[in-house]
Amino acid sequence: MNTSVWLGFAPRRLTVALLAAGVSMSAWAEDPVKVGIALDISGPFAASGAEARDGFDLAIEKLGSTLGGKPAEFIKTDYAGSPEQATQLVNRYLQREKIDLFTGPIPSNAALAVAPALFRAKVPFLSSNPGPSQFAGERCSPYFFGQYQNDTYDEAGGKLANEKGYSNVVIIAPNYPAGKDHLNGFKRLYEGEIRDEIYTKVGQIDYAAEIAQIRSQKPDAVFFFLPGAMGINFVKQYVAGGLQDIPMIAPGFSADQDIIPAVGDAMLGVQNTAHWAHDLPLPANTEFVAAFREKYDGRYPSVYAAMAYDTIMAMDAAVRDAGGAQDKDALVKALETPSYASVRGDFTYGKNHYPIQNYYVRVVEKDSDGNLTNKLVGTVLEQHQDAYVAECKM
Numbered sequence: 001m002n003t004s005v006w007l008g009f010a011p012r013r014l015t016v017a018l019l020a021a022g023v024s025m026s027a028w029a030e031d032p033v034k035v036g037i038a039l040d041i042s043g044p045f046a047a048s049g050a051e052a053r054d055g056f057d058l059a060i061e062k063l064g065s066t067l068g069g070k071p072a073e074f075i076k077t078d079y080a081g082s083p084e085q086a087t088q089l090v091n092r093y094l095q096r097e098k099i100d101l102f103t104g105p106i107p108s109n110a111a112l113a114v115a116p117a118l119f120r121a122k123v124p125f126l127s128s129n130p131g132p133s134q135f136a137g138e139r140c141s142p143y144f145f146g147q148y149q150n151d152t153y154d155e156a157g158g159k160l161a162n163e164k165g166y167s168n169v170v171i172i173a174p175n176y177p178a179g180k181d182h183l184n185g186f187k188r189l190y191e192g193e194i195r196d197e198i199y200t201k202v203g204q205i206d207y208a209a210e211i212a213q214i215r216s217q218k219p220d221a222v223f224f225f226l227p228g229a230m231g232i233n234f235v236k237q238y239v240a241g242g243l244q245d246i247p248m249i250a251p252g253f254s255a256d257q258d259i260i261p262a263v264g265d266a267m268l269g270v271q272n273t274a275h276w277a278h279d280l281p282l283p284a285n286t287e288f289v290a291a292f293r294e295k296y297d298g299r300y301p302s303v304y305a306a307m308a309y310d311t312i313m314a315m316d317a318a319v320r321d322a323g324g325a326q327d328k329d330a331l332v333k334a335l336e337t338p339s340y341a342s343v344r345g346d347f348t349y350g351k352n353h354y355p356i357q358n359y360y361v362r363v364v365e366k367d368s369d370g371n372l373t374n375k376l377v378g379t380v381l382e383q384h385q386d387a388y389v390a391e392c393k394m
Contacts, residue, residue: 030070030071032070032071032072032073033067033068033070033071033072033073033100033101033319033324033325034072034073034075034097034098034099034100034101035067035072035073035074035075035099035100035101035102035103035315036075036077036089036090036093036097036099036101036102036103036104037056037074037075037076037077037102037103037104038077038079038086038089038090038102038103038104038105038110038114039052039053039076039077039078039079039104040052040078040079040080040081040104040105040106040107041053041078042078042080042081043080043081043082044081044107044202044203044228044229044230045081045106045107045227045228046081046228046229047228047229047232047258047259047262048106048129048227048228048253048258048302048304049078049081049106049304050258051256051257051258051301051302051304051305051308052104052106052128052129052304052305052307052308053076053308054292054295054296054301054305054308055128055292055301055304055305055306055307055308055309055312056074056076056103056104056128056308056309056311056312058288058291058292058295058305058309059308059309059311059312059313059316060074060312061295062291063312063316066316067312067315067316067319067320067325068316068317068318068319068320068321068322068323068324069320070319070324070325072319075093075097075099076104077089079105079110081106081107081110082110083107083109083110083112083113083114084113086105086110086113086114087113087114087117089114090102090114090117090118091117094117094118094121094123099123100123100124100325100326100331101123101124101126101315101325101331102114102118102123102124102125102126103125103126103127103128103308103311103312103315104128105129105130106129106130106227106304107130107176107178108130108131108132108150108176108177108178108181109176109177109178110130111125111127111130111132111135112132112134112135112177115135115141115144118143119141119143119144122143122328123143123328124143124144124145124318124328124331124332124335125143125144125145126145126311126314126315126335127144127145127146127147127311128147128304128307128308128311129147129304129307129308130146130150130178131146131147131148131149131150131152131181131354131386132150132177132178132181133149133150133151133177133181133184133386133388134177135352136149136352136354136386136388136389136391136392137352137388137389137391137392138391138392138393140351140352140353140391140392140393140394141353141394142332142353142394143332144353145314145335145349145353146353146354146355147275147307147310147311147355148275148354148355148357149181149354149386149387149388150177150178150181150182150185151181151182151184151185151188151386151387151388152185152275152359152381152384152386153182153185153251153252153253153273153274153275153359154181154182154183154184154185154186154188154223154225154251154273155185155186155188155189155359155381155384155387156189156251156273156359156360156361156380156381156384157185157186157190157223157249157250157251157272157273158185158186158187158188158189158190158191158223159189159190159380159381160249160271160273160361160380161186161190161192161221161223161249162189162190162191162192163380164221164247164249164271165220166192166219166220166221166247166249167192167193167220168192168193168194168195168219168220169190169192169193169194169195169219169220169221169222169223169249170194170195170196170197170198170213170214170217170219170222170223171183171186171187171194171196171197171198171222171223171224172197172198172199172200172210172214172222172223172224172225172226172234173198173199173200173224173225173226174199174200174201174202174203174204174225174226174230175199175200175201175202176202178225179199179202179225180199182225182251183197183223183225185387186223188387190223192220195217195219196213196214196217196219198210198213198214200226200230202230203229203230204230204233205229205230205233206233206237207233207234207237207238208237208241210234211237211238211241211243212241214238214243214246215241215242215243219246220246220247221246221247221248221249222238222243222246222247222248222249223248223249223250224248224249224250224254225250225251225253225254226250226254227253227254227259228258228259231250231253231254231255231259231263232259232262232263235248235259235263235266235267235270236263236266238266239266244266247269247271248269248270248271249270249271249272249273250270250271250272250273251272251273251274252272252273252274252276252303252362252374253303253304254272255267255270255271255272255362255364255374256272256274256302256303256304256374257299257300257301257302257305257373257374258302258304260364260372260373260374261372264372265372267364267372268364268365268366268372269363269364269365270363270364271361271362271363271377272361272362272363272364272374273359273360273361273362273380274303274359274360274362275303275344275355275357275358275359275360276303276306276307276343276344276360277360277362277374277376278300278301278306278373278374279374279375279376280343280344280345280360280376282341282343282345283341284341284342284343285306285343285344285345288301288306288309288343289301292305292309300371300373306343306344309343310342310343310344313340313341313342314335314338314340314342316340317334317338317339317340318331318334318335318338319331319334320334320339321334321337321339322334335353336349336353344357344358345357345358350385350386350389350392351389351392351394352386352388352389352392352394353394354385354386354389356383356384356385357383357384358379358381358382358383358384359379359380359381359384360376360377360378360379360380361376361377361378361379361380362374362375362376362377363375363377
């Protein structure tokens with residue numbers, strides 16, 4: 001359903017808000033910039049999708065439902081994590097809504113499903129999460145912009161495992177495109193022995209067989225990519241199964257605020273890697289985290305929320321710099337040279353439109369108020385670029 005058209009401003013309040021923001025009424029008479037947002041607020045990625053939704057909403061509220069000083073319409077629809085439904089949704093966005101920009105899906109299989117229609121229509125797809133390897137290499141497109149490339153979080157995890165001295169590991173992920181990318185990324189930089197490589201069903205909640213398999217291998221550590229409810233159930237069962245003495249490493253998606261509170265103390269000590277941390281000491285990030293916690297009852301944002309927020313801010317800067325959204329070539333050029341203060345800090349795009357950026361180590365601890373959350377430990381990869389960029393012929 002459409003959950004965000006003009007975002008609830010009554011006419012009089014809208015006029016006051018526009019004047020206060022320095023937006024003329026003649027500017028508001030322009031056709032709005034239309035943004036299609038595919039939400040995952042039900043289905044297997046609902047916990048992550050809810051985080052992304054909250055990040056989108058915070059940014060939209062901050063900008064007063066404008067992009068680049070121009071009126072904007074944000075059309076948000078839950079597609080329940082189904083690539084088939086996502087494809088139908090995007091076709092509707094393109095044909096009926098005539099969107100100018102698109103974002104939203106959490107999983108890579110949905111991103112892969114919807115992208116061809118967007119690319120044909122020359123509608124920029126700013127990923128608010130998935131970074132499939134396919135779009136980093138031979139299938140790169142001028143109309144796709146990633147937040148990270150899937151493998152890179154796990155390349156950081158592999159380097160961390162080396163630094164920790166883990167000589168052998170078991171690795172586990174769901175059997176779908178992102179799961180394969182994530183485990184391939186870990187293997188790319190990890191120098192030790194892979195004792196076992198386990199693929200599970202997407203949406204799986206019972207990991208008894210996999211935990212028994214891990215126990216039999218007696219690894220130095222376990223690397224797991226299991227986002228959302230999958231990660232919640234895995235970590236609970238891992239600790240309940242007596243494996244708490246085997247250290248866990250994860251990409252941040254498996255050890256973030258959509259998972260930590262639901263698991264509880266079993267998450268303590270889990271090491272994870274990410275391109276962002278809520279305690280990264282940057283003015284834009286400090287402002288974002290404070291605003292998020294104020295709006296959402298003191299809750300720390302997750303990486304999903306941070307990326308969603310950054311996505312809207314990137315759109316805002318690009319529409320401003322391009323003078324609107326009608327000239328797609330100008331819009332793409334503006335997106336290629338981001339001019340906003342990202343919550344992750346400075347970054348640039350490679351020629352495949354995937355960021356060259358830092359990756360950090362975080363560990364789950366308790367803050368001064370006793371809340372479980374990630375604490376920034378340090379940088380594991382500096383200005384790191386994905387492994388597929390040479391295959392991109394743009």
